[in-house]
Amino acid sequence: MNKYQIAFIIEQALGHVTHGQNLRALVPQDTAVQAHWALPEFPVSGLAAKIPLYKSNWTVRAGLRSRRLLRQMARQTRLDALFWHTQVTAVLNPDWLRRIPSIISLDATPLQYDELGEFYAHEPGPAWLERQKWRLNRDAFRAARHIVGWTHWTKEGLVRDYEVPPHKISVIPPGVTVADWLRPTPRAAHTGPVKILFVGGDLARKGGLLLLDAFRTLRERHAVELHLVTRDKVAAEPGLFVYNNMQPNSAPLKQLYFGSDIFCLPTFGDCLPMVLSEAGAAGLTAVSTRVAGIPEIVQHGETGLLVPAGDTAALTQALEQLVLDGELRRRMGETAVARITAHFDADKNAARLLALLKQVADGTEIGD
Numbered sequence: 001m002n003k004y005q006i007a008f009i010i011e012q013a014l015g016h017v018t019h020g021q022n023l024r025a026l027v028p029q030d031t032a033v034q035a036h037w038a039l040p041e042f043p044v045s046g047l048a049a050k051i052p053l054y055k056s057n058w059t060v061r062a063g064l065r066s067r068r069l070l071r072q073m074a075r076q077t078r079l080d081a082l083f084w085h086t087q088v089t090a091v092l093n094p095d096w097l098r099r100i101p102s103i104i105s106l107d108a109t110p111l112q113y114d115e116l117g118e119f120y121a122h123e124p125g126p127a128w129l130e131r132q133k134w135r136l137n138r139d140a141f142r143a144a145r146h147i148v149g150w151t152h153w154t155k156e157g158l159v160r161d162y163e164v165p166p167h168k169i170s171v172i173p174p175g176v177t178v179a180d181w182l183r184p185t186p187r188a189a190h191t192g193p194v195k196i197l198f199v200g201g202d203l204a205r206k207g208g209l210l211l212l213d214a215f216r217t218l219r220e221r222h223a224v225e226l227h228l229v230t231r232d233k234v235a236a237e238p239g240l241f242v243y244n245n246m247q248p249n250s251a252p253l254k255q256l257y258f259g260s261d262i263f264c265l266p267t268f269g270d271c272l273p274m275v276l277s278e279a280g281a282a283g284l285t286a287v288s289t290r291v292a293g294i295p296e297i298v299q300h301g302e303t304g305l306l307v308p309a310g311d312t313a314a315l316t317q318a319l320e321q322l323v324l325d326g327e328l329r330r331r332m333g334e335t336a337v338a339r340i341t342a343h344f345d346a347d348k349n350a351a352r353l354l355a356l357l358k359q360v361a362d363g364t365e366i367g368d
Helices: 016-029 046-050 052-056 058-076 094-099 110-115 127-143 152-162 208-221 251-259 275-281 312-324 326-343 346-362
Strands: 004-010 033-038 081-085 102-106 146-149 169-171 194-199 224-229 240-243 262-265 285-289 304-307
Touching (some): 004 016, 004 346, 016 033, 016 081, 033 058, 033 346, 081 094, 081 346, 094 127, 102 127, 102 346, 110 127, 127 152, 146 152, 146 346, 152 169, 194 208, 194 251, 208 312, 224 251, 262 312, 275 285, 275 326, 285 312, 312 326
Parallel strands (some): 004 033, 004 081, 146 169, 194 224, 194 262, 224 240, 262 285, 285 304
């Protein structure tokens, strides 16, 4: 059987590294696909670190490094399709987009990223540069055979801001391997403190400092504990547990999810934090913010509660509601498992992605 020869060009920055790792684990399960991996590295060193534009601009580095890796692949095999994640790797490669049928995948458009930019220490450039950036991205989206957005929020931005027709976009979240995150036993009422779990490397951007303030208020009224998984150091205080060296997908991390009662991520800036999918799969009701694609994971009043970003009073009130109502927590947690299983299962969504890539390689029509 002839295999589809597909190159996966995955941006190696932020959470996209984890997305690439997950795909590298899942794609080989499809025996009809021979995957070739191009992983343009983010760091720059040596002589390259002295080249002004190259050293300071990730889009330039990612584009040129992707081009070099693709040339090496193309000398070895005839590629049937290309998968670009994100568009950062593709915008400086219009010739490759035209030459080989391509899908561009992204979590947020450049303009949407600009809206969240202050929380990522990112600022838009001068107007002339932003206009040119917009044209390059629009042209890349036009040249691609199809687009995959992680959320409907992403899709809306592509249609509204980049002239992409809706039928050219499929919404496929990255998801989590649900079977790995299901709690081995059903949740049950207990008499101990209510445990609140936070998982986020950047404590400030992810709203952890606000959560600490809310927790201090709750601690005066109720028996609660706060468990923080973060890379940042936090001073000791009563009822607070901090984990600085927890590894993603590890058994100890899963045990924290399984042993907690509420998941809280009051983030200021995120496109689609996968920790919310992990929490949902583990049967945890979540408290988060109405930011970007988060309402597509945490459905307010169904699988959790959403509050305005930066509103400590609203955060405290939402957490207190769940602390006091164990039955509500249990009901929302069960609904969360069902939603994550239906829409955010990584195995199912990887299969959907590969089906699209095969259609692109075959030149068949893709429906909305």
